[in-house]
Amino acid sequence: MDAADNSLIKQRDVVFCTLHPDPRQAQSAAELLGELPGILQVMVQDQATLKVRYHILEVSLAEIEQLLSTRGFHLSNALIHKLRRALYRYTEETERANLGCRKGETN
DSSP: OOHHHHHTEEEEEEEBOSSSSOTTHHHHHHHHHTTSTTEEEEEEEETTEEEEEEETTTOOHHHHHHHHHHTTOOBOOOHHHHHHHHHHHHHHHHHHHHTTOOTTOOO
8 A cells, every 4th residue: 555545544533422322332332333434443442442544535424424323323512622523524534625525425
């Protein structure tokens, strides 16, 4: 993998709300995400935090979070996590648009 390919690999933390019936949300989400195309690595940091490495042309953080939400996972709504997610979504959407992906389209 060269430097251009490395810039397309993103590593993000997905933080879950601790007030959820499933105290092991991160482990459950890791099992779900490990099977998705574009996901390179999923690591459980603790019961509420998941570290995900993925290829931005195949999947975005917004798509990952959307899938988790539709499957019943609750993401943290702490202000710092909401701001971080918004920043990552904006930068990834812009980067994907600059690489020729239309919104909602994988390459």
